[in-house]
Amino acid sequence: MHELPQNLVNGLLLGATYGLIAVGYTIVYGIVQLINFAHGEIFMTGAFGALSVYLGLGSGTSMWITIPLMILGAIVTSTVIAVLTERLAYRPLRNAPRLAPLITAIGVSITLQQLVWGFYPSAKSPRVFPSLPGGPYHIGSILIQSSDIFVLVAAVLSTLFLAYFVRSTRTGRAMQATAQDPDTAKLMGINTDRVIVIAFALGAAFAGIAGVAWGLRYGEIKFDMGFLTGLYAFTAAVLGGIGNIYGAMLGGLVLGLVQNLTAIYIADIPGMSQFSSQSWSSVWAFVILILVLMVRPQGLLGERVADRA
Amino acid sequence: MTDTLQLQSEAAARPKPAIPLPTSVARAATAAGAVITAASAFLSWTYSSQFPGDLTVSGYPGGLQWITFAGGLLTLLYTLVGYRVPVLRLLAPGGPEGTTVLLAVGSAVTTWFTLIAISVELGGLANLTGGGWVAGVGSLVAVVGALALPRDGEQTQDAKLRVLLYAGKRPELPPTQPESPWVEVPVVLVTLAVALGIFSYGIDTAYAELFGGFLILTGFTAWALNRSGDFTRLAALMQRNRTTAAVGAFVAAGLFPFTQQGGNAEANANLGVSILIFAATALGLNIVVGLAGLLDLGYVAFLGVGAYTAALVSGAAGAAFHVQFPFWAAALLGAAVSGVFGVLLGAPTLRVRGDYLAIVTLGFGEIFRIVVQNLDGTSGPNVTNGAIGISNVPDLNIFGFDFGSPHSLGWFTIGRFANYFELMLLFTAIIVLVFARSTNSRIGRAWIAIREDETAATAMGINGFRFKLLAFALGATLAGLAGTVFVHVNYSVVPDTFQFAGPTPPNSAFLLAAVVIGGMGTVTGPLVGASLFFLLQAKLSFLHDYQLLLFGLTLILFMRFRPEGIIPNRRRQLEFHEAETAEA
Numbered sequence: 001m002h003e004l005p006q007n008l009v010n011g012l013l014l015g016a017t018y019g020l021i022a023v024g025y026t027i028v029y030g031i032v033q034l035i036n037f038a039h040g041e042i043f044m045t046g047a048f049g050a051l052s053v054y055l056g057l058g059s060g061t062s063m064w065i066t067i068p069l070m071i072l073g074a075i076v077t078s079t080v081i082a083v084l085t086e087r088l089a090y091r092p093l094r095n096a097p098r099l100a101p102l103i104t105a106i107g108v109s110i111t112l113q114q115l116v117w118g119f120y121p122s123a124k125s126p127r128v129f130p131s132l133p134g135g136p137y138h139i140g141s142i143l144i145q146s147s148d149i150f151v152l153v154a155a156v157l158s159t160l161f162l163a164y165f166v167r168s169t170r171t172g173r174a175m176q177a178t179a180q181d182p183d184t185a186k187l188m189g190i191n192t193d194r195v196i197v198i199a200f201a202l203g204a205a206f207a208g209i210a211g212v213a214w215g216l217r218y219g220e221i222k223f224d225m226g227f228l229t230g231l232y233a234f235t236a237a238v239l240g241g242i243g244n245i246y247g248a249m250l251g252g253l254v255l256g257l258v259q260n261l262t263a264i265y266i267a268d269i270p271g272m273s274q275f276s277s278q279s280w281s282s283v284w285a286f287v288i289l290i291l292v293l294m295v296r297p298q299g300l301l302g303e304r305v306a307d308r309a
Numbered sequence: 310m311t312d313t314l315q316l317q318s319e320a321a322a323r324p325k326p327a328i329p330l331p332t333s334v335a336r337a338a339t340a341a342g343a344v345i346t347a348a349s350a351f352l353s354w355t356y357s358s359q360f361p362g363d364l365t366v367s368g369y370p371g372g373l374q375w376i377t378f379a380g381g382l383l384t385l386l387y388t389l390v391g392y393r394v395p396v397l398r399l400l401a402p403g404g405p406e407g408t409t410v411l412l413a414v415g416s417a418v419t420t421w422f423t424l425i426a427i428s429v430e431l432g433g434l435a436n437l438t439g440g441g442w443v444a445g446v447g448s449l450v451a452v453v454g455a456l457a458l459p460r461d462g463e464q465t466q467d468a469k470l471r472v473l474l475y476a477g478k479r480p481e482l483p484p485t486q487p488e489s490p491w492v493e494v495p496v497v498l499v500t501l502a503v504a505l506g507i508f509s510y511g512i513d514t515a516y517a518e519l520f521g522g523f524l525i526l527t528g529f530t531a532w533a534l535n536r537s538g539d540f541t542r543l544a545a546l547m548q549r550n551r552t553t554a555a556v557g558a559f560v561a562a563g564l565f566p567f568t569q570q571g572g573n574a575e576a577n578a579n580l581g582v583s584i585l586i587f588a589a590t591a592l593g594l595n596i597v598v599g600l601a602g603l604l605d606l607g608y609v610a611f612l613g614v615g616a617y618t619a620a621l622v623s624g625a626a627g628a629a630f631h632v633q634f635p636f637w638a639a640a641l642l643g644a645a646v647s648g649v650f651g652v653l654l655g656a657p658t659l660r661v662r663g664d665y666l667a668i669v670t671l672g673f674g675e676i677f678r679i680v681v682q683n684l685d686g687t688s689g690p691n692v693t694n695g696a697i698g699i700s701n702v703p704d705l706n707i708f709g710f711d712f713g714s715p716h717s718l719g720w721f722t723i724g725r726f727a728n729y730f731e732l733m734l735l736f737t738a739i740i741v742l743v744f745a746r747s748t749n750s751r752i753g754r755a756w757i758a759i760r761e762d763e764t765a766a767t768a769m770g771i772n773g774f775r776f777k778l779l780a781f782a783l784g785a786t787l788a789g790l791a792g793t794v795f796v797h798v799n800y801s802v803v804p805d806t807f808q809f810a811g812p813t814p815p816n817s818a819f820l821l822a823a824v825v826i827g828g829m830g831t832v833t834g835p836l837v838g839a840s841l842f843f844l845l846q847a848k849l850s851f852l853h854d855y856q857l858l859l860f861g862l863t864l865i866l867f868m869r870f871r872p873e874g875i876i877p878n879r880r881r882q883l884e885f886h887e888a889e890t891a892e893a
Contacts, residue, residue: 033664035664035667035668089865089869092869093868093869093872096868096872097872098664099598099602099604099829100868100872101868102604102664102667103604103821103825103864103868104864104865104868104869106606106818106821106861106864107860107861107862107863107864107865107868108861108865109861110810110818110857110858110860110861110864111858111861111862111865112861113857113861114855114857114858114861115858118854118855118858227809228675231668231671231672231675234668235668235672238665238668279679279682279683280679280683282675282676282679283676283679283680283683286672286673286675286676289668289669289672290654290657290658290669293657293658293660293661293665293669294657294660297660297661297665
């Protein structure tokens with residue numbers, strides 16, 4: 001029989017990564033109602049930023065210095081790129097019909113992907129990412145790599161930080177206000193442009209951390225890794241209820257579990273043995289999305305929002 | 310005191326030319342420059358015949374020299390309009406000056422593009438002969454002269470707009486009385502013939518440099534004719550003679566294979582039929598995106614559904630079902646299956662407000678590819694032969710007409726791809742008809758109402774969900790229909806064709822770009838956009854590595870500066886520029 005605890009842990013770890021990326025989708029969507037298609041690419045550039053830092057430091061440096069610097073590099077890269085795209089591509093279209101920024105987002109996504117593909121040294125094929133030393137650790141029957149611990153710690157810390165930030169800081173409350181009603185927020189003296197930039201930056205920082213986590217876990221990064229991962233992360237955001245930060249995390253965890261468990265347990269359903277391999281897992285993730293939209297379109301934690309004209 | 314004030318205000322109203330020269334000198338310089346430019350095409354431009362098109366011959370133009378020649382003549386023509394030659398006045402209802410500037414700049418750019426290409430490819434300016442320099446200097450003289458011409462149009466203080474205004478917006482012209490049909494119909498036909506000629510020439514350009522020059526001059530000329538008001542007049546004319554224009558356009562398109570009879574005939578016909586498939590699919594997408602305002606990011610999957618369905622019932626050796634349907638049945642089946650997928654996908658997602666549809670369709674596009682790849686016998690049941698795809702799809706044979714072999718019609722030979730071109734043209738006509746009829750019907754108006762404001766539309770009694778589903782399913786059906794021809798033209802179908810973004814069309818991103826950049830909600834927009842995109846990627850193959858990058862940047866820039874596309878829908882244009890018009 002398959003090892004259920006191990007699969008649960010693997011699913012949760014995958015889900016935590018999705019959740020980190022999904023936060024970016026959900027914050028931005030909550031405030032400007034824009035699906036930022038380029039967010040998956042922001043995640044990817046974060047991973048490449050971290051790799052650049054690693055390559056720049058050389059191999060002699062201690063892991064305790066390298067890893068924080070890599071995280072910093074990832075956060076800086078993805079944040080700078082996200083803020084730049086917001087400034088140059090999205091802001092001029094703030095009041096345009098909603099199709100325009102969506103199409104711009106697709107353009108940004110393709111552009112970023114191609115920039116990395118074309119101009120990052122030998123990024124046309126997957127680049128090897130450093131791995132964490134130590135491990136694997138056994139906890140009962142569960143096998144855990146040191147990169148898994150990183151993902152776990154990063155996800156928990158990030159969520160706690162975000163919760164604190166949104167609830168207890170002035171900027172966080174300004175974000176909530178802007179999400180609820182941008183016009184009134186503006187009347188109350190909130191600089192909504194700044195709030196929007198912060199939303200983009202915050203989401204990008206999380207995506208950068210996710211990029212490092214991804215690289216450490218899978219050992220290699222690719223220019224197009226942001227596309228499908230971004231799609232899953234968005235699915236996670238919708239699953240949890242778009243606009244809801246905890247929902248994004250929860251959605252990520254659920255999606256990670258579904259992907260991991262379907263890959264194994266579908267085979268046990270009579271007649272479905274052929275549909276269980278890893279290559280079908282994305283199909284099941286997608287089926288879940290459709291089902292959620294049918295049954296609970298507002299997502300797991302979302303509230304039914306009145307249509308904003 | 311009052312006099313000076315008046316003078317000042319007059320000076321403000323009448324914009325100054327960019328270069329201060331007496332008008333007569335300016336006109337003469339423009340004309341002379343244009344003549345020199347055109348004449349230089351008859352000289353030799355370079356010593357070496359290494360440069361494609363062989364520009365070493367004196368006595369007649371060759372290759373890129375033809376482009377320069379055409380540019381010079383066009384500039385001359387509009388300079389003569391400025392001289393108030395009686396009949397020619399008709400050519401520029403909106404004033405000839407801005408047009409002349411654009412044409413002069415256009416021919417200078419193509420000429421210098423050629424000269425630079427020669428220098429770069431052959432290594433240094435030393436490769437240019439006197440003729441090349443004459444062309445370069447002549448075209449610059451024309452530009453200087455044109456910039457010194459008195460300017461038509463209004464002045465603006467906005468520095469950003471000033472550059473654009475130099476070329477100018479399309480002038481607002483008073484409506485004209487219709488001429489007699491004996492005048493109007495020939496004008497329509499001549500326009501279509503010219504369009505066919507330009508298109509055939511563009512497809513037949515044998516090397517990237519020639520295509521580049523062709524594209525530059527065509528672009529500038531189109532801009533210039535828009536500025537001169539010719540396009541406004543032509544559009545009104547076409548609108549009055551809608552039926553003639555539509556039928557004529559299809560006849561002209563049908564004549565396209567007859568213009569391609571040389572050594573490249575099959576390759577060009579292949580390009581032609583690929584463009585048609587791409588354009589027809591884009592037109593189907595235009596119903597979904599342009600009319601109903603639903604963003605479909607996995608549209609190519611519906612093309613794939615149609616293609617796979619047709620391949621499975623085509624009797625191909627690799628297909629899982631060993632049946633061979635007649636083509637009409639296969640086409641209907643492909644369209645129907647695709648439509649069913651559209652309903653299955655649309656029913657759950659279209660109930661939800663917001664942008665979920667975009668992401669669901671994006672997911673569907675990816676999932677379709679993955680599923681088709683997995684149905685290979687190992688990862689799943691064998692239906693589609695996995696990544697290898699279904700190959701050896703047999704050629705069509707309709708009523709004894711074999712599409713696989715060339716046929717002779719009088720002096721003309723119609724090859725395999727040309728046969729399919731004519732078939733696809735018929736399908737395109739069907740799609741255009743569906744598009745046009747539904748736009749002007751109750752359904753089309755409902756779609757537009759939903760696109761503009763769904764709440765208001767619902768309040769008016771429109772069932773939003775039902776109409777959105779109809780648009781989505783109809784779009785899917787039409788793509789499926791196009792897919793059934795697609796698979797026969799290409800002999801085979803593989804999953805990797807149906808990506809979200811890839812270097813070659815058709816893929817969902819290119820389709821969307823063809824619609825958006827061509828012009829949402831119009832018939833001609835996606836057709837123009839699709840042709841442009843397809844030709845660009847096919848002809849400029851040296852840019853292969855950067856094509857997608859340029860593509861992404863194009864999308865961003867278009868959304869920023871011209872969100873209504875090349876050929877705007879009037880309503881859309883107003884919508885996109887709401888803020889500007891409101892301020893003014």
